[in-house]
Amino acid sequence: MRFMVMVRATKDSEAGVLPDEKILTEMGKFNEELVKAGVMLAGEGLQASSKGARVRFSGSKRTVIDGPFAETKELIAGFWLWQAKSKEEAIEWVKRCPNPFSGESEIEIRQVFEAEDFGAEFTPALRKQEERIRARAAAKKK
């Protein structure tokens, strides 16, 4: 199963303060470990929310709100996508991660939806899609 592992923003990350060399080195080492273990699929660091924007939906109306956003602790400063056998494995890996910032910080682990998680509800849509493919394939053969 796949997990999205998100590093929460801090006051520093929101202020655009770059991680110091020590953290960068440790993080580099950790990333290398993840790659060597065949766990890491992808990962990126994110710029401060002042460089981002939000689009708010209300019915059919869309409103654009420019960053920065106030609720620092709810923001994301970076993420990985991991392949792991269980949530516990993802937790154990996160415990091995160096503290991404000096002082307090938090990393959140969320499981990614996969096809089988959709269960019965996904089947009608899948079936329709399947019929479409078959129709297309049949048309091609003619």
Added chain:
Amino acid sequence: MTASATHGAIDAVWRIESAKIIAGLARIVRDVGLAEELAQDALVAALERWPESGIPDNPGAWLMAAAKNRALDYYRRTKLLERKHEELGREIEAEHEMAAADFAAAVDSALDDDIGDDLLRLVFVACHPVLSTEARAALTLRLLCGLTTDEIARAFLVPEPTIAQRIVRAKRTLAETRVPFEVPRKDELAARLASVLEVVYLVFNEGYSATAGEDWMRPALCGEALRLGRIVAELVPQEPEAHGLVALMEIQASRALARIGPSGEPILLLDQDRSRWDHLLVRRGLAALARAEELDGRLGPYALQAAIAACHARSRTAEETDWTRIAALYDALAQIAPSPVVELNRAVAVAMAFGAAEGLALVDALASEPALKHYHLMPAVRGDLLVKLGRLDEARAEFERAASLTRNAREKKLLLDRASASYKIRVVK
């Protein structure tokens, strides 16, 4: 933390740490089987201790230390036995104390060392050609992926005792034939690496096109093989074929969702909805292929197969497929790794690039190949080409024959459907 949560956490720690611990110990005791038993003892100690004490801050180091103690105990015990047999005096005992101290230091330094080399040794020993491919696969999943015998048995759909026995025998064979715990010499390396990659791809294929049983694929096994392949590629980053195999598996795995229909039936590559391919895996596969290509001008069999898979991955629609290039890549593959199955695939590519009649001529040239006599894809391909040429009665017979040759229930049904479809087309005409 509840007991079951602790056990879940211990499982996870074991998955992450076990290969390193076994590899480190194997370097000291020079016996992979013994190393695994010592590591297992450490795991048992953790299972006894951690539910009460809680999980230590550095569980990997805890397990390493426990395993190290087990190794020391073992060393003392065997030395003690030897001493009894030889009835040695006090002086020698003092000597043994020193030897034990040296041993402890050796264990410490081995466990502190860069573990990569030991892991690589472990991979090469677990996949040693002295073992059957089945034994290599079971042992590798056990030692490198930290799977239990039960998990391996379920993955391969065989009874647990079969796998347990396979592993016990494999360890015994390694001990009896005194397979050294080392990375093979340069002149042996290519052949030994091929033996490792073969095992990884065998595990992948067992998951990707299940040879037996109800399911068309078993994703968990594919996942393990991919992980194993990525680990191996990082252990030998200078080897293009290791990256080639990773590329091949990533691209094939990217189609996992699209190759199964809503009621579990297989969907063939050209009929797949490409928007359902996993584009993250496609990207990873193309990147791995690029790494293989950067390393060496001449591509090996896995990299060539990956290059073929990449042709499909890069085409937005089935119609856009560059069949001429695929036919050329199969041609290159047939030259470095000639096999009737490759020839059969080349025939398909030629048929797509230059017409069904040309493809059929190549297929018919393979008719006397003993290796293809019971291979279900041979009549399946022939059936396909005959449909395109409008020879529907012959096509139906081929599909029926193909269905009778496969052991996979899903695949059998697909082939029978095609047999009756070619019958229907004939009726409509």
